[in-house]
Amino acid sequence: MTTIQRTAVITGATSDRGIGMTTARRYAREGWAVVILDLDGEKSAKVAADIGNEFNVPAFGHAVNVTDEVSVAAARDAVDTEVAAGNLPAVGALANIAGITSPVPFLETTLELWNKVMAVNATGTYLVTRAFLPGMLENKWGRIVNMSSVSAQRGGGVFGKVPYSAAKAAILGLTKALARELGDSGVTVNAVTPGAVDTNIRVGTTPELEAAIARDIPVGRTASTEEVAAAITFLSSEDASYLTGTTLDINGGSHMH
Numbered sequence: 001m002t003t004i005q006r007t008a009v010i011t012g013a014t015s016d017r018g019i020g021m022t023t024a025r026r027y028a029r030e031g032w033a034v035v036i037l038d039l040d041g042e043k044s045a046k047v048a049a050d051i052g053n054e055f056n057v058p059a060f061g062h063a064v065n066v067t068d069e070v071s072v073a074a075a076r077d078a079v080d081t082e083v084a085a086g087n088l089p090a091v092g093a094l095a096n097i098a099g100i101t102s103p104v105p106f107l108e109t110t111l112e113l114w115n116k117v118m119a120v121n122a123t124g125t126y127l128v129t130r131a132f133l134p135g136m137l138e139n140k141w142g143r144i145v146n147m148s149s150v151s152a153q154r155g156g157g158v159f160g161k162v163p164y165s166a167a168k169a170a171i172l173g174l175t176k177a178l179a180r181e182l183g184d185s186g187v188t189v190n191a192v193t194p195g196a197v198d199t200n201i202r203v204g205t206t207p208e209l210e211a212a213i214a215r216d217i218p219v220g221r222t223a224s225t226e227e228v229a230a231a232i233t234f235l236s237s238e239d240a241s242y243l244t245g246t247t248l249d250i251n252g253g254s255h256m257h
């Protein structure tokens, strides 16, 4: 078994075929202990146990609603208790992956939808980061990876229109400003901006729509969740020590700067 030195906390990681679950599995495969935080506590614990067994790493799951400060603090406290008990190594990485889309034309959006999309994507990233950052600063080592989207860069798309694009752009601002503020603390903050990824988000699309999406991508296909997970674990690695405030575009060339 690999020596386990650090724990990776992943939010939004219980969805089958989701980016979060694939990322959690990849962290474990690379020797990290993993913490799964998602809305359903039982499911989070089950996914964590399965990953822990499969990869022979310490694993822990807990409920979190990333939009709720009290829930986030409770999840962080539960993780701290596990670390203090010696069941998990210290938290070294946080992947803020929980998110929801807003596939609704602008004039059909409501303030409620806007607030919800901002809350889960942007406020959630803020709250979970604020909860886990002090521990990383204490250890003088940490990797925060935030889930944005190509929608933030090129102005929406099929699945993420105005509220989603705005929320994912807020995450890019948060990432850069925090990276600057943390400076040489040992904690880096980066973002990933996937294009279309093959997850359940695509269930219900038509073959015509899928073909139209693929035509717009130079490599001619959507990304696998594994391709996104690889970027996230790279940004969490020792090798990524000189990357902070940056954005990795995992979009098959669909948006170039």
Ligand SMILES: NC(=O)c1ccc[n+]([C@@H]2O[C@H](COP(=O)([O-])OP(=O)(O)OC[C@H]3O[C@@H](n4cnc5c(N)ncnc54)[C@H](O)[C@@H]3O)[C@@H](O)[C@H]2O)c1
Binding pocket: 011, 012, 013, 014, 015, 016, 017, 018, 019, 020, 037, 038, 039, 064, 065, 066, 067, 097, 098, 099, 100, 101, 120, 147, 148, 149, 150, 193, 194, 195, 196, 197, 198, 199, 200, 201
């Ligand atoms: N699939 C894509 O094409 C694509 C492209 C770019 C970015 N993204 C982003 O990647 C992330 C994962 O996307 P996915 O396609 O795997 O989606 P998904 O719907 O499969 O997974 C999202 C996860 O977030 C969790 N979640 C939702 N609200 C939450 C809350 N309030 N608190 C805690 N957890 C919550 C869900 O339970 C789920 O497990 C999202 O942030 C999404 O915006 C996806």
